[in-house]
Amino acid sequence: MKLAALLGEVRDRARVLPPPGIDPWQAIRLRCAAQPDTLENQMLMRVMRAVREGSGDFDDAAIWALGQEALGLLDALMARQ
Secondary structure, eight states, rough: OOOHHHHHHEEEOOOOOOOOTOHHHHHHHHHHHSSTTEEEEEEEEHHHHHHHTTOOOOOGGGGGGGHHHHHHHHHHHHHHO
């Protein structure tokens, strides 16, 4: 799955957005620094890096590793792009 398809899935699945005024880049970095070994946070960092670089390939199951909070942070991140 290409980055654009993954980001489309994020938009479709995100139900919880972070509060206004939250910097999604910083929130993702802090969250992942606190628990770097979880599958969800590893995937969140991969997607964040791909968004920054503008490309990336993911397997179809990648979206299922992300919970609602992570999806919301990614959705907010994309909205700022």
